[in-house]
Amino acid sequence: MAGIIGTIIFGAIIGVLARVVLPGKQNxxxxxxxxxxxxxxxVGYYLWGAMGGGDTGGIDWIRWIISIIxxxxxxxxxxxVMGRKGSHHA
Known part of the structure; x- marks a missing residue:
């Protein structure tokens, strides 16, 4: 249960940071x-592992950056995708 809660919290942080680095307002x-x-x-964890990244014993900044990107x-x-669905032009 703690792992699921941790993943949700981490995902929220990553999601917010991803929106911060993007220009403009996201709807x-x-x-x-x-x-x-x-x-x-x-996906960021997977890519970091595929590139040979491992546990650094501290804050893994590269893995965070990859996840945010x-x-x-x-x-x-x-x-x-959602913008296209919402704007039907005849």
């Missing part, structure tokens, strides 16, 4: 921010 809910943050963190990409993709 997405707090829940979507957390979900995209969690996905960004998971991935989450930011997810935010942009989400906005583009």
């Amino acid at each position: 997405i809910s707090a829940l979507v921010t957390v979900i995209l943050g969690i996905l960004g963190a998971l 991935v989450a930011a990409v997810f935010v942009v993709i989400y906005e583009r």
Whole structure:
């Protein structure tokens, strides 16, 4: 249970940081921010491991940066997909 709560908190932080680094205002809910943050963190961890990264014993800044970048990409993709669905031009 603690792992799930930790993942949600970490995902929320990553999601918020991803939105901060993006220019302009993103029209997405707090829940979507957390979900995209969690996905960004998971993919970021995977990519960091695939690049040979390991446990540094302290704060792993590179892994955080990768996770934020991935989450930011997810935010942009989400906005583009949802923006298209919301604007039907005849």
